[in-house]
Amino acid sequence: MNCDLIxxxxxxxxxxxxxxxxxxxxxxxxxxxxxxxxxxxxxxxxGRFLRELLRRHSDVRADYVDLSRRMLELARQKAGADRxxxxxxxxxxxxxxxxxxxxxxxxxxxxxxxxxxxxxxxARVADAAKPGVxxxxxxxxxxxxxxxxxxxxxxxxxxxxxxxxxxxLADHRPILQSHGFRLTGASHSRGGLVVSELWxx
Numbered sequence: 001m002n003c004d005l006i007x008x009x010x011x012x013x014x015x016x017x018x019x020x021x022x023x024x025x026x027x028x029x030x031x032x033x034x035x036x037x038x039x040x041x042x043x044x045x046x047g048r049f050l051r052e053l054l055r056r057h058s059d060v061r062a063d064y065v066d067l068s069r070r071m072l073e074l075a076r077q078k079a080g081a082d083r084x085x086x087x088x089x090x091x092x093x094x095x096x097x098x099x100x101x102x103x104x105x106x107x108x109x110x111x112x113x114x115x116x117x118x119x120x121x122x123a124r125v126a127d128a129a130k131p132g133v134x135x136x137x138x139x140x141x142x143x144x145x146x147x148x149x150x151x152x153x154x155x156x157x158x159x160x161x162x163x164x165x166x167x168x169l170a171d172h173r174p175i176l177q178s179h180g181f182r183l184t185g186a187s188h189s190r191g192g193l194v195v196s197e198l199w200x201x
Contacts, residue, residue: 026052037061039102043109046075099131101133104135141194
């Protein structure tokens with residue numbers, strides 16, 4: 001999806017709908033990233049996570065990929081360009097180097113893809129990962145009726161404002177496991193509606 005239309009307003013739309021919950025989910029595992037040096041950050045929007053990543057880990061260099069030109073501009077304003085390579089690209093077709101990254105971050109990004117697209121995306125990104133890579137995932141869950149209704153409403157909103165075609169969450173967990181990743185940590189908010197996960201391979 002392309003968030004150019006809503007990019008300047010995204011932070012307050014998020015804050016109005018979810019308070020600081022999504023912000024906390026993005027940052028949850030930052031203290032546990034150890035000696036990460038090369039990061040791939042996909043679809044981070046306006047760069048709030050990227051800014052914190054660079055602030056907390058002074059040796060990290062990041063490739064930051066987003067389809068939205070305006071989101072990239074906002075991220076550059078927040079995080080600067082000293083240790084970041086900004087790329088306006090579709091993650092599904094982006095040419096990634098092999099065995100390059102020891103940290104991958106995808107926050108509220110997997111929900112943009114159907115199962116087949118997500119399988120192909122994770123396979124491509126996994127090929128770009130070094131041994132011992134850590135992968136941070138933040139995502140929604142639909143474990144109960146209120147959560148399903150809220151996620152359905154979010155899909156409707158983003159379908160109208162960004163052209164997003166996906167209408168249902170795909171389960172990324174078995175796909176990551178099939179590529180050799182294991183879940184080493186998880187934390188939930190809002191009664192399980194939102195989860196932060198740390199995966200390693």
